[in-house]
Structures are given as C-alpha cells and as structure tokens.
Amino acid sequence: DTAVSQTPKYLVTQMGNDKSIKCEQNLGHDTMYWYKQDSKKFLKIMFSYNNKELIINETVPNRFSPKSPDKAHLNLHINSLELGDSAVYFCASSQGDRANTEAFFGQGTRLTVV
Amino acid sequence: AQTVTQSQPEMSVQEAETVTLSCTYDTSENNYYLFWYKQPPSRQMILVIRQEAYKQQNATENRFSVNFQKAAKSFSLKISDSQLGDTAMYFCAFKGSARQLTFGSGTQLTVLP
Structure with missing residues (x-):
C-alpha cells in the first residue's frame, strides 16, 4: 500500500499543452502539499492545503492551479506548459501543518516539456 | 525568512566508515524543527531524523545521529557504519511558524565499496 501516490510518474509533453498530475494519500492526513x-x-x-483549503500559495505562475476535491486528493493542473516547467513535482501530506509534523512524500512526477 | 545552507554539494565515504554532513540555517524563531531527508536514486523522499529546537539532547536513529548547536544554528548529520544503501542525496530542512519545509540545496553522498 503506497501512502502517497502520484500519477503519472513520468510525463513528457509539448510546450503550450495543458496537463494534470494527480496525488492521493491514504494516511488520513488533513494537509497536503x-x-x-x-x-x-x-x-x-x-x-499547501489544509482540510481542502489553500493555506500556502508561494510565488507560482497562475498557470499552476491546485485542486483539492477532498482531503485525500490534491491535484496539480498546469496550463500552457513552458520549457521552464520541466522539473520533478512532489506531492506530500501530513497530519496538521505544525512544525513537528512529519511530511510523507510521493515518489515524484518527472515532467519534461519539449 | 528562513534559509538553510548545505555547503557540501558532494561527499564520499568508504563503506563501514563514518561521515558527517553539514547544515546551517538562519532564523529568528525560537521554536522550530529541523529534519534530514534522504533521496535515493529512486527519487523517494524519506525522513531520516528530526530534532526539536527546544530539546538539548541530540536526536539519534540507529546509525544516524545529529549534532545540534542551537546558538551556532548548526545541524549536522552523522552516519556511522556507512552502507552502500546510504548512497543518496541528503537534504536538511527547517520548519517553523511558516508551517512549510524550507530545504537546503542538498549533499550528494556516495558510499564506496
């Protein structure tokens, strides 16, 4: 049983496309990143989302839009992909967002924009 | 804003030897946590050890231990009896009132047979 799972693990796409990365956690956590x-x-x-509410939104282009349909899922949608978006994207979860909480990470999604 | 600095981009150690990875951080907070995460070639981020700033006693987890010097804002990781499976990227991280992990740039550790 994978605690935090992301799909897909690898994603190769052309510039200008729109793509989504899905994340699911089965740990019963209320916070996802x-x-x-x-x-x-x-x-x-x-x-960062806590109980489906956005609590941290760092300086990220608004082409990136997270969506949390429920506490167990936090998907990342990216519009109009650019070459600079190529990276590994990690989903993580924790129970609460206090300093002492351990974050559990997914295995990452390697996004390559060509 | 907090910053975390890892000044050793790469290190190597012979199998069964001991190695220490360095980490310094900058914060004005008093209550926070520090973490070491390991990222092997599989990409999975794995928590190795954590330390609460209020605890003077250094955390230990089997072969892994830390040297936490709060006044110096230093948080080094010591790996004893290094094993081939310890080969990975190691990240130091800080978490305080901002409630998000701030990572250092990582140290690539290679354990040599």
Whole structure:
C-alpha cells in the first residue's frame, strides 16, 4: 500500500499543452502539499492545503492551479506548459501543518516539456 | 525568512566508515524543527531524523545521529557504519511558524565499496 501516490510518474509533453498530475494519500492526513524540484535538485514549496483549503500559495505562475476535491486528493493542473516547467513535482501530506509534523512524500512526477 | 545552507554539494565515504554532513540555517524563531531527508536514486523522499529546537539532547536513529548547536544554528548529520544503501542525496530542512519545509540545496553522498 503506497501512502502517497502520484500519477503519472513520468510525463513528457509539448510546450503550450495543458496537463494534470494527480496525488492521493491514504494516511488520513488533513494537509497536503506540492513541491517542485528543479534540475539542480533544489526543492521549493508551491502550495499547501489544509482540510481542502489553500493555506500556502508561494510565488507560482497562475498557470499552476491546485485542486483539492477532498482531503485525500490534491491535484496539480498546469496550463500552457513552458520549457521552464520541466522539473520533478512532489506531492506530500501530513497530519496538521505544525512544525513537528512529519511530511510523507510521493515518489515524484518527472515532467519534461519539449 | 528562513534559509538553510548545505555547503557540501558532494561527499564520499568508504563503506563501514563514518561521515558527517553539514547544515546551517538562519532564523529568528525560537521554536522550530529541523529534519534530514534522504533521496535515493529512486527519487523517494524519506525522513531520516528530526530534532526539536527546544530539546538539548541530540536526536539519534540507529546509525544516524545529529549534532545540534542551537546558538551556532548548526545541524549536522552523522552516519556511522556507512552502507552502500546510504548512497543518496541528503537534504536538511527547517520548519517553523511558516508551517512549510524550507530545504537546503542538498549533499550528494556516495558510499564506496
């Protein structure tokens, strides 16, 4: 049983396309996140949802839109993909968002925009 | 804003030896947590160890231990009896009142047979 699962694991697409990455967690957590890892392996928070409400929205182009249909899912939709969007995107979840809570990560989705 | 700095982009260690990875951070907060995450070639991010800023005792998890120096804002990871499976990218991370993980740039550790 995978705790945090993302689909797809790999995504290759052309510039200008719209794509979605799905994330599901079966841990019963109430907080979910999206992180972006760039080509230099640097990890940065993009979004955080707590009980389906957006609580963190870092400086991310509005082409990126997270959607949380329920507490167990946080999907990432990207419009008009650009070359610079190529990266590994990680979904994570935790029970609450306090400092002491452990975040559990999915296996990442490698997005390549050509 | 918090920053986390890992000054060693790459390190290597012989199997069974001990290695220490460095991490420094900058914050004005008093209550926070520090974490070390491991990212093997499989890409999965795995929590290795965590430390609460209020605890003076250094955290340990089997072969992994930390040296937490709050005044110096230093949080190093020591891996004892290194194993081939320890080969991975190691990330230091901070979490405080902003309630989000702030990561360092990572250290690629290679364990040599």
